[in-house]
């Protein structure tokens with residue numbers, strides 16, 4: 001744990017915060033809800049960090065002392081003002097689906113749940129730019145956009161459960177990254193409305209450049225209350241499952257397809273031993289996808305791609321196993337077998353699985369087979385097609401059998417030595433879960449918007465290290 005964590009709040013500080021919120025509630029007609037103890041407090045203090053056996057012992061049992069649920073901008077300002085005046089730490093929460101303990105309060109204090117702040121404010125007809133409040137669920141936003149023929153460009157596979165601000169502050173990419181790259185790529189975030197953590201909190205309207213340091217900063221340097229995003233024309237994506245008996249052909253298909261003119265929204269490749277652990281897309285029985293008998297390519301493809309795509313796959317020895325439009329489909333959607341949902345389903349099968357995340361070196365095949373040879377059935381390949389700095393690349397989120405911290409560190413070292421670019425999912429601060437380097441702009445934004453360092457303490461290493 002970082003050694004500069006603030007002390008937990010005293011009973012007097014918490015009572016003063018509650019009294020302030022009550023007073024401000026009279027003025028603003030506040031509907032703030034408070035949770036002081038019990039299972040609800042424990043639930044709202046955690047996220048999905050248990051996918052990491054490294055994070056589990058570090059983060060289990062770290063609880064908020066008070067959870068406040070806000071549904072209006074003025075309420076967020078009231079909470080920020082009260083925490084600032086009392087010098088109590090404040091950790092922000094959307095839906096709590098993060099995997100690295102991003103919204104776990106390391107030092108107690110207050111957790112602010114923003115899931116009630118969830119209105120779509122505006123969809124600009126001429127540009128398709130949407131302004132939406134922080135706590136709106138991504139799937140709800142997509143539903144509202146579809147009325148105007150628009151859709152989100154990027155979404156995590158937790159699209160049904162995650163909030164828009166949680167995705168910006170805690171996520172990186174996912175469904176759509178094949179076409180649109182990652183959230184931090186210029187063009188994927190147009191602006192933010194941010195509340196500062198000060199005695200008199202300011203409400204700032206930040207443009208794309210000013211928003212950049214708050215993008216993927218785990219809520220350490222500003223409270224996002226609204227987000228401006230570009231949207232894309234809505235497509236009725238076709239869900240396709242193509243099976244291959246040979247890994248090399250499946251890998252070739254995954255490398256080749258993103259380089260064609262076919263419009264694809266997601267491309268996920270599972271080696272057979274992973275595919276066999278997945279539940280049936282579309283549900284069990286009639287209409288659902290049959291059990292895997294080979295390596296599987298999962299695709300979301302535009303309807304006009306099908307004729308050509310299926311010929312290309314057949315040329316490589318791929319067989320179409322299952323197909324259904326995404327719209328109106330019942331049961332498990334294909335997108336919930338991709339990205340970290342693959343790990344979720346594998347862990348439901350066997351909780352000894354954990355995972356890594358990396359960008360693969362090119363060519364990919366020698367890297368994949370060298371690691372496979374060395375680690376055998378303890379390392380199972382799950383690849384995702386992505387666009388990285390304008391180039392089509394393959395990322396991997398392999399399943400890794402947990403054999404202890406030493407063995408994991410050995411595997412990580414090997415990935416690094418062999419040219420993989422690792423994003424360690426077993427670290428809880430912004431920098432160590434990314435490229436390991438401090439982003440000075442993120443630290444400057446914290447100085448400007450959270451001068452006392454009260455937001456999500458312990459999660460921005462650059463802040464801890466710059467303090468005297």
Ligand SMILES: Cc1cc2nc3c(=O)[nH]c(=O)nc-3n(C[C@H](O)[C@H](O)[C@H](O)COP(=O)(O)OP(=O)(O)OC[C@H]3O[C@@H](n4cnc5c(N)ncnc54)[C@H](O)[C@@H]3O)c2cc1C
Nearest residue numbers: 094095096097098102157163166167170171172174219224
């Ligand atoms: C099965 C599974 C699959 C996943 N797949 C993906 C994927 O494909 N891509 C991906 O990027 N991630 C993925 N994730 C991680 C996570 O689901 C996403 O990043 C998601 O977008 C987080 O949204 P949330 O609302 O749950 O945020 P939370 O977990 O509540 O918060 C995430 C971070 O954002 C901060 N935050 C929340 N709200 C605000 C706010 N209003 N202002 C400032 N900071 C705020 C929190 O403090 C925290 O640091 C996956 C997780 C699971 C469990």
